[in-house]
Amino acid sequence: xxxxxxxxxxxxxxxxxxxxxxxxMTMQVGMVGTDGIVLAGDTRHSISPIFAQGGARHGYGSSKxxxxxxxxxxxxxxxxxxxxxRFADAVFAATWSNNDWxxxxxxxxxxxxxxxxxxxxxxxxxxxxxxxxxxxxxxxFSSRMAGAVSGDRIxxxxxxxxxxxxxxxxxxxxxxxxxxxxxxxxxxxxxTIAGELNTAMVRGLEIVFCSESGFLRLTDEENRVWESKxxxxxxxxxxxxxxxxxGAL
Numbered sequence: 001x002x003x004x005x006x007x008x009x010x011x012x013x014x015x016x017x018x019x020x021x022x023x024x025m026t027m028q029v030g031m032v033g034t035d036g037i038v039l040a041g042d043t044r045h046s047i048s049p050i051f052a053q054g055g056a057r058h059g060y061g062s063s064k065x066x067x068x069x070x071x072x073x074x075x076x077x078x079x080x081x082x083x084x085x086r087f088a089d090a091v092f093a094a095t096w097s098n099n100d101w102x103x104x105x106x107x108x109x110x111x112x113x114x115x116x117x118x119x120x121x122x123x124x125x126x127x128x129x130x131x132x133x134x135x136x137x138x139x140x141f142s143s144r145m146a147g148a149v150s151g152d153r154i155x156x157x158x159x160x161x162x163x164x165x166x167x168x169x170x171x172x173x174x175x176x177x178x179x180x181x182x183x184x185x186x187x188x189x190x191x192t193i194a195g196e197l198n199t200a201m202v203r204g205l206e207i208v209f210c211s212e213s214g215f216l217r218l219t220d221e222e223n224r225v226w227e228s229k230x231x232x233x234x235x236x237x238x239x240x241x242x243x244x245x246x247g248a249l
Contacts, residue, residue: 025044025046025078025079025161025162025198025201025202026041026042026044026064026077026078026079026160026161026162026201026202027041027042027159027161027162027165027167027190027191027194027195027198027202028040028041028042028064028065028076028078028126028159028160028161028191029041029157029158029159029160029168029171029187029190029191030076030126030128030136030138030154030157030158030160031156031157031171031175031180031183031186031187032134032136032154032155032156032157032177033177033178033179033180033182033183034177034178034179035179035180035211036134036180036209036210036211036212037128037134037135037136037180037209037210038180038183038184038187038207038208038209038210039065039074039076039126039128039187039207039208039209039210040184040187040188040190040191040205040206040207040208041064041065041076041078041160041161041191041205041206042064042191042194042202042203042204042205042206043061043062043063043064043203043204043205043206044059044060044061044201044202044203044204045059045060045061045062045064046058046059046201047059047060061203061204063206064076064077064078064081064206065077065206065208065217066085066088066092067208067215067217068091068092069092070092071130071214071215072129072130072131072214072215073091073092073096073127073128073129073130074127074128074208074210074215075087075088075091075092075125075126075127075128076125076126076127076160077123077125078123078124078125078160078161079121079122079123079124079161080120080121080122080123081123082121083115083116083120083121083122083123083141084123084124084125086115087111087112087115087123087125087139087141088125090111090114090115091108091111091127094107094111096129096131098131098132101129101131101132101133101135104129104135104137104153105137105151105152105153106151108127108137108151109139109149109150109151112139112141112149112151113149116141116149120141120143121143122140122141122142122143123140123141124138124139124141124160124161125138125139125160126138126139126154126158126160127139128210128215130210130211130212130213130214130215131212133212134210134212135153136153136154136158137151137152137153137154138151138152138154138158138160139151156175156177157171157175159171162194162198162201162202165194165197165198165202166197167190167191167193167194167196167197168190168194170186170189170190170193171186171187171190174186180209180211184207184209184226185226185229185230185233187207188205188207188226188227188229188230189230189233189234191205191230192205192227192230192231192234193230193234196234204223204227205223205224205226205227205230206218206223207222207223207226
């Protein structure tokens with residue numbers, strides 16, 4: 001067992017039946033474009049039974065990207081879902097001014113500290129504001145660092161969740177600051193291939209765009225089209241590298 005897996009927090013029966021991610025789960029990426037931001041992530045959730053009741057761990061597919069009722073803020077949720085959703089609720093409930101955009105990472109860290117303590121399970125969120133112009137942030141909470149909260153504004157791209165997954169190669173190698181309609185394929189490919197490398201814990205695809213006009217969530221069918229394209233690209237890349245007879249990858 002690797003050091004990373006061994007250091008993951010164990011489940012506490014006091015937090016209900018949603019399991020902290022003992023194994024890396026969730027692959028999310030945010031990319032800053034010239035005309036907005038693209039968010040992409042997988043949709044697999046894992047549920048572990050309450051210890052006293054027994055039962056089997058199982059999973060289901062559901063969105064991990066939340067959009068506020070105002071349609072002006074989005075938050076992705078990774079690692080402990082209870083903590084991540086509490087943080088998202090607090091961000092949506094907060095009052096934001098277009099005059100405070102230069103210090104929003106400070107406010108996000110403050111909100112993270114207000115809803116956690118040193119025993120809270122680790123969680124990670126990407127936050128996107130549409131106003132006054134689209135901006136991307138990452139918030140991380142770690143109980144292993146005495147409840148430390150870190151938050152940064154992201155100027156290029158960022159990963160959340162299974163950020164040790166080798167699929168992050170794709171953004172590290174090919175990201176450029178381009179219009180979001182040219183970045184969506186890269187984001188979709190990264191998440192889809194992350195699922196190939198972590199088949200038990202990463203599955204599905206959802207994509208959300210942000211521009212100054214607000215957020216656009218792709219339909220399930222549109223997400224499936226992008227996932228299908230990513231798998232086809234993967235087969236083509238394998239054929240180019242290993243030879244045309246390797247299309248069964």
